[in-house]
Amino acid sequence: MSDELKPDELLDKVDHTPSQGTWMTESVQIRPGMYCYAAKPESVETLGLPNARSWNPMEADWKLPENWQEIIHNGIKDRLEKFRTFKIFMDVCVRCGACADKCHFFLGTGDPKNMPVLRAELLRSVYRNDFTTAGKLLQKIPGGDKLGGGRPLTLDVLKEWWYYFFQCTECRRCSVFCPYGIDTAEITIMGRELLNLLGLNIDWIATPVSNCYQTGNHLGIQPHAFKDMLDFFTEDIEEITGVDVAPQFNKKGADILFITPSGDVFADPGTYTCQGYMILFKYLKDKYDLDVTWSTYASEGGNFGFFTSHETMKRLNAKMYAEAKRLGVKWILGGECGHMWRVINQYMDTMNGPADFLEEPVNPITGTKFENAKSTKMVHITEFTADLIKHGKLELDKSRNANRVMTFHDSCNPARGMGLLDEPRYIIENTCDNFYEMPINTIREQTFCCGSGAGLNAGENIELRMAGGLPRANAVKYVHDKFGVNTLGTICAIDRAALSTLMEYWVPDVEVYGIHELVGNALILPGEQEREMDLRMEPLPGKEEADE
Amino acid sequence: MATVEMNGTSFEVDEDGFLLDYKSFTNDWVEYVRQQEGIDELNDEHWKVVNVLQDYYEKNGIAPMVRVLSKLTKYKLKHIYELFPSGPGKGACKMAGLPKPTGCV
Numbered sequence: 335m336s337d338e339l340k341p342d343e344l345l346d347k348v349d350h351t352p353s354q355g356t357w358m359t360e361s362v363q364i365r366p367g368m369y370c371y372a373a374k375p376e377s378v379e380t381l382g383l384p385n386a387r388s389w390n391p392m393e394a395d396w397k398l399p400e401n402w403q404e405i406i407h408n409g410i411k412d413r414l415e416k417f418r419t420f421k422i423f424m425d426v427c428v429r430c431g432a433c434a435d436k437c438h439f440f441l442g443t444g445d446p447k448n449m450p451v452l453r454a455e456l457l458r459s460v461y462r463n464d465f466t467t468a469g470k471l472l473q474k475i476p477g478g479d480k481l482g483g484g485r486p487l488t489l490d491v492l493k494e495w496w497y498y499f500f501q502c503t504e505c506r507r508c509s510v511f512c513p514y515g516i517d518t519a520e521i522t523i524m525g526r527e528l529l530n531l532l533g534l535n536i537d538w539i540a541t542p543v544s545n546c547y548q549t550g551n552h553l554g555i556q557p558h559a560f561k562d563m564l565d566f567f568t569e570d571i572e573e574i575t576g577v578d579v580a581p582q583f584n585k586k587g588a589d590i591l592f593i594t595p596s597g598d599v600f601a602d603p604g605t606y607t608c609q610g611y612m613i614l615f616k617y618l619k620d621k622y623d624l625d626v627t628w629s630t631y632a633s634e635g636g637n638f639g640f641f642t643s644h645e646t647m648k649r650l651n652a653k654m655y656a657e658a659k660r661l662g663v664k665w666i667l668g669g670e671c672g673h674m675w676r677v678i679n680q681y682m683d684t685m686n687g688p689a690d691f692l693e694e695p696v697n698p699i700t701g702t703k704f705e706n707a708k709s710t711k712m713v714h715i716t717e718f719t720a721d722l723i724k725h726g727k728l729e730l731d732k733s734r735n736a737n738r739v740m741t742f743h744d745s746c747n748p749a750r751g752m753g754l755l756d757e758p759r760y761i762i763e764n765t766c767d768n769f770y771e772m773p774i775n776t777i778r779e780q781t782f783c784c785g786s787g788a789g790l791n792a793g794e795n796i797e798l799r800m801a802g803g804l805p806r807a808n809a810v811k812y813v814h815d816k817f818g819v820n821t822l823g824t825i826c827a828i829d830r831a832a833l834s835t836l837m838e839y840w841v842p843d844v845e846v847y848g849i850h851e852l853v854g855n856a857l858i859l860p861g862e863q864e865r866e867m868d869l870r871m872e873p874l875p876g877k878e879e880a881d882e
Numbered sequence: 883m884a885t886v887e888m889n890g891t892s893f894e895v896d897e898d899g900f901l902l903d904y905k906s907f908t909n910d911w912v913e914y915v916r917q918q919e920g921i922d923e924l925n926d927e928h929w930k931v932v933n934v935l936q937d938y939y940e941k942n943g944i945a946p947m948v949r950v951l952s953k954l955t956k957y958k959l960k961h962i963y964e965l966f967p968s969g970p971g972k973g974a975c976k977m978a979g980l981p982k983p984t985g986c987v
Contacts, residue, residue: 371897541984553983559942566950600983601945792984793972794897843904 339367341840343724349444357446358459358485362494367797368443370500370790373540378533380544381646385533391496396489402532403487407464409528414465420524422515424461425499427454431509433518435547438783439501447498450508450518456495456527459485465879496534499525501798503787504641504673505746510779511719527643535642536850542638550633551596557630558690563599565626567609576863577618582605584661588627589659592715594669595636596828598848604830607670607848607868608861613857614850616727620860622699623665627669632657635671635773636827641789648685651677655689658711665695666712670848672787672826677750678712700725706752714748716825716849718749720757723764730856734868736875738821738852741813742771743806743833744781745826755779758825765852770817771875776809786832798811799832800839807840813839888914900976904939907979915977919967928965928977930955935978943981945971 339347353360360408369391389397399405405561414421433450435441440448447453462469463484472478479485503733506518512518529535542552549556555563561583582588592615598608618624632654639646658666682689686830692711695704702721707713722728740762748754755778776782785802811821822833822844830846837844855868866877883902885892888910894902898986899918901911901923916924938946946950948970952959959970971982976983 375897545984554944556943559944563947563950566947566953570949594904600944602948605947605949618971793982 338700339797339800340824344797344804347444348415348442351444353419353440353446357452357455358480360734361490363499364493364497366794368501368795369497369798370536370538370792370795373400373533373535373537375734376499377540377544378535378536381540381547383533383535383646384531389532391493391531396493396534397465398492398532402492404680405531406487406492406528410461410465410560412598413524413527417520417524419517419520423454423518423521424458426463426514427451427516428514429455429460430560432511432513433516434687436507436508437502438454438507438513438785438805439503439798439802442785442804443501443798447494448501450502451750453498454516454518454521456491456498457482457521459483460487463487464694467615478770482805485560492529492532492534495525496529496636499529500536500638500790501802503746503783503785503790503802505526505783505787506750507780507783510750523640523644526641530643536789536792538792539638539641542636543642543646543650546634546638547646550629550653552634552636552638553596553600555596555600555633557633559689560596560630560633564608564612567605567612569612570871571869574865574867574869577616577859577861579612579859579870581612581615582626583628583630585627586661587625588663589625590627590665590667591632591654591661591663592626592628592667592669593632593635593654594715596634597636597673597826598669599633601611601827601831601835603846603854603870604827604848606851606854607830608754609869610848610850610852610854611669611715613854613859617628617857617859618699618722622656622727624698626659626661629661635669637674638789639675639799640673640677644681644685647677647681650859651682652686654712655686655692658689659691662837664693665707666692667715668712669715670827670850672745672747672748672828673751675714675754678710679752682707682712696720699727699767714752714754714757716757716761718811719850720760723761728853729856729858730765730853732767732856733876734855734865734874736768738766738847739768739770739817739819740766740821740823740852741769741810741819742777743784743810743822743824743829744777746781746787746826749781750779754825758823760853761849762823765808765856766772770813770819772809772813774807782806782809782837784826784829784832787828788834789830796835800836801862803832803836804835804840807836810844811841814844820844823849823852825849888983891964896982898972898976898981898982901919901979903979904979909934911979913978915973919973919977921966927955927957927961931962931965931970931974935975935980939978939980945975945983 375386469484545554598604639650
């Protein structure tokens with residue numbers, strides 16, 4: 335089994351020697367450990383998407399509609415007309431290769447088809463053949479298609495698309511280095527959208543999207559269970575702090591609606607970040623009478639629809655705004671999520687906006703106007719908390735995080751998709767004394783992906799995830815060895831789950847924390863008891879003896 | 883989808899061997915997973931975990947988060963791993979007939 339590969343064995347497998355054959359004609363070899371299971375038919379059906387059936391990528395017959403080539407051809411045609419970026423990105427690449435070694439999947443696997451330029455060529459070759467004048471003329475001459483870099487859309491090519499478009503996390507590190515500014519993530523996005531026209535999604539994406547569409551969150555947590563989970567955190571927090579922080583649900587007329595990824599209420603260590611939010615909101619209620627509500631309906635900040643098609647992204651995004659409107663809040667506060675913020679910052683406004691029934695976000699406690707959220711009406715919680723700290727509105731005891739030696743992983747989408755770079759660092763520095771940056775070419779805009787984003791954080795593709803996460807893990811190992819870093823901070827729910835697995839594999843001494851877990855530990859609640867434990871119920875620094 | 887058999891009963895399972903339909907759960911399924919997991923003999927503690935998982939699932943339509951499972955059974959996570967070598971998800975939830983959770987987990 336591929337998931338039993340030891341780190342040394344995985345390292346030995348990485349080979350960057352170019353293959354001798356020609357990439358255009360080699361058949362794709364779909365290998366266990368590198369791909370995710372096919373979408374379950376019931377999830378595809380719920381969403382009303384085409385060709386719901388059970389199928390297996392390892393079998394020769396993918397149960398495609400008879401006219402699948404025509405469907406793809408028309409799909410490309412429609413998208414070339416609709417998306418100017420797609421047309422430009424298809425035409426403009428000069429294959430300079432600046433992106434080639436910037437991709438974590440190429441670095442970690444050595445597979446040339448994981449070079450962003452070549453991943454894009456998989457689709458671009460068909461575009462050249464079928465949609466450019468040169469391509470159409472050249473294919474009439476024997477061997478002419480190769481001159482123009484075109485090739486016909488065969489079943490092998492389609493399978494290759496599926497295999498490699500689901501080996502890209504849409505992290506956009508490559509696009510930072512492209513002299514033409516090609517956003518290779520958009521090519522993957524188009525590729526996946528085309529594949530979905532034939533029912534070729536993966537289940538780790540299709541089922542969360544279906545759950546979210548029906549129940550309001552990716553995990554399919556029903557309202558009573560959602561409340562039950564937060565009640566459980568309330569009990570734990572009361573045991574730690576002596577304060578009842580019970581949250582409000584679906585409260586009409588609240589000041590702010592708070593929405594976070596459902597992973598935060600379900601999966602460790604995100605659950606501790608969730609407790610951090612709850613402690614913060616209680617503090618703000620007691621001190622400044624700020625009224626924050628959670629929703630059991632808009633109970634998902636993430637949007638796996640984004641990894642399926644523009645249309646499903648739009649559908650899932652809409653419910654957050656519908657709920658904000660229904661509750662009559664002033665604006666929306668969003669939790670520590672990654673891709674959610676690319677959707678909000680770069681798509682929402684022209685997709686479901688303008689949200690003119692909400693107010694332009696102002697922090698009622700400090701008076702700060704969040705200019706960047708003027709149109710989307712949705713503020714990132716690290717901006718909000720950093721603003722509160724900056725204005726001296728939070729009472730923080732850094733010593734409670736004194737056993738944390740921190741580094742910070744910039745999550746791809748908040749970093750490259752909205753330029754959120756300094757706020758999380760500012761919060762870390764105000765809640766903890768020990769903070770060391772990873773090497774400069776692995777952070778901020780150049781951050782390395784966790785290797786599991788864009789819906790690839792499944793269990794069956796673990797070899798791909800560990801290989802793709804290698805560059806990130808390597809940078810963590812560097813600060814771990816050099817400065818004794820034991821904690822990797824991050825602001826994304828996929829990160830919290832995926833980096834935990836990645837660290838266990840490559841750098842086992844490092845734990846993963848959300849930034850609001852640090853806040854929850856440090857924040858001094860009015861009327862709290864002397865704390866002995868952190869949010870993980872481990873003894874606080876200096877309280878180890880008392881635990882015995 | 884694949885099918886597995888135990889004591890003459892057949893079960894439909896997903897790619898990771900989780901039961902496709904919770905309603906088809908029987909003690910033969912438990913026996914099948916016990917053998918898969920390499921557990922010598924099931925004791926009261928195994929059954930307590932299975933029962934807690936099923937109660938929670940029937941009430942909430944989802945497996946409990948690991949911390950809740952720990953609290954309800956009063957077993958530390960480490961002990962759950964001793965009982966089910968593949969862990970609470972791939973071991974215990976599978977035995978209880980629950981589906982795998984998907985999303986940011």
